[in-house]
Amino acid sequence: MPVTDPLSVAQALHRRRSIRAFTDRPVDPAVLKQIFATAQRAPSGGNLQPWQATIVTGERWQAVKDAVAARLALGRDGHEPEYDIYPKGLTEPWEARRFGVGEGLYAALGIPREDKAGRIAQFMDNYRGFGAPVMLFLHCSRIMGPPQWSDMGMWLQSVMLLLVEEGLASCPQECWAMYGATIRRTLGLDDGQILFTGLAIGYADADAAVNQWAVPRAGLDEVIDWQGF
Ligand SMILES: Cc1cc2nc3c(=O)[nH]c(=O)nc-3n(C[C@H](O)[C@H](O)[C@H](O)COP(=O)(O)O)c2cc1C
Numbered sequence: 001m002p003v004t005d006p007l008s009v010a011q012a013l014h015r016r017r018s019i020r021a022f023t024d025r026p027v028d029p030a031v032l033k034q035i036f037a038t039a040q041r042a043p044s045g046g047n048l049q050p051w052q053a054t055i056v057t058g059e060r061w062q063a064v065k066d067a068v069a070a071r072l073a074l075g076r077d078g079h080e081p082e083y084d085i086y087p088k089g090l091t092e093p094w095e096a097r098r099f100g101v102g103e104g105l106y107a108a109l110g111i112p113r114e115d116k117a118g119r120i121a122q123f124m125d126n127y128r129g130f131g132a133p134v135m136l137f138l139h140c141s142r143i144m145g146p147p148q149w150s151d152m153g154m155w156l157q158s159v160m161l162l163l164v165e166e167g168l169a170s171c172p173q174e175c176w177a178m179y180g181a182t183i184r185r186t187l188g189l190d191d192g193q194i195l196f197t198g199l200a201i202g203y204a205d206a207d208a209a210v211n212q213w214a215v216p217r218a219g220l221d222e223v224i225d226w227q228g229f
Contacts, residue, residue, distance in 0.1 A: 012161040017215070019169035019200075020105075020125070021208030022132040027057070027201060031166050032134070039158040044151035050144045051155040054187045055136045055201075064135065067186045068127055068179045082180035082195050093222065101215055108213035122210075126175045132200035137176065137183060142194045152196055159199065169204035172197050 007015065032055065044050060056064060071078035090098065111118040129135045136159075140152055160170050176183060176198040183195055204211055 007165050009161070012164045016160055016164045017169075017211070018171040019202075019204045020130045020171055020210040021205040022130055022169065022200065022202035023205050024131070024133060025203045027134045027168065027203075031168070032201070035159060035162040035166065038162055039155055042151070042155040042158045044154070045147045048144075048148060048151065049155075050140045050148035051138060051152045052140055052193065053136050053138050054189065055134060056187070057134045061129075061133075061135050064137075064183060064186050065128065067182050068176070071179050071182050072124070072127060079178050080181040082177040085174050085177060093218070097218065104213060104215060105210070109209055123175075126173055129173070129198065129200040130171055131205070132171070132202040134201040136199040136201060137187060137195060138197050138199060139184075139189060139193045139195045142192050144194075149196065156197070156199065163201060167203070168201060170202075171200040173200060174198075 036053075040049070042049075042051075071080070086098065106113075106119055106122065109118075109122060111122060113119075125131075138152055138156060140148060156172060160172070163170050174197040177195050180195045181191075183189075184191065184193060189195075
């Protein structure tokens with residue numbers, strides 16, 4: 001399928017958001033193949049290209065959801081974290097940003113703090129991939145370290161921007177890493193692989209309240225220290 005809406009890199013960056021409600025419109029695998037071919041241009045230290053991905057739809061995607069649902073039913077006993085999603089004892093300014101994004105999400109949905117069940121239900125929607133028809137699991141060899149994990153991030157962002165260019169939407173979802181062993185088993189990955197994140201892929205439900213909300217960013221003064229200019 002040709003690119004119908006060519007975007008500048010800056011336009012794609014501004015347009016991309018984490019989308020948390022998808023339509024059931026299927027995704028053309030030929031479009032995905034083209035996107036992955038282009039994303040291979042992502043840089044990596046030593047050109048290792050450490051990223052590996054397993055992409056599922058239909059019955060294979062349902063099998064992952066079913067397997068994880070069985071773990072979810074066990075509550076905390078079902079957790080199999082691949083890594084600490086956030087550092088233990090997160091301090092400022094990062095804790096405030098993390099708290100802020102949760103509060104912003106629930107506010108966009110009109111779920112008040114007292115509505116614990118409503119908040120849990122919204123979180124659990126993660127494990128439906130927010131209704132996305134396609135789920136990509138991004139993993140790499142367990143021998144890889146922080147530099148290679150950053151390479152995976154560059155590949156992931158490349159894929160997300162290319163999806164935007166094709167009119168597709170996505171949501172990265174590290175929540176799947178809470179159930180790494182189950183997902184590896186279901187996908188047929190060996191234990192030498194470590195699961196970084198899921199990426200829900202599909203067409204955005206443009207009307208959904210959850211998709212109307214743009215997450216703010218820190219000002220440049222908080223992140224860039226200009227020296228010698
Ligand atoms: C690696 C990664 C993992 C993420 N995991 C989740 C997740 O499990 N669930 C979720 O709702 N959002 C997840 N997000 C989305 C972030 O909350 C989001 O990127 C951030 O708040 C900025 O919002 P934006 O992507 O809409 O610009 C993840 C983002 C990244 C980059």
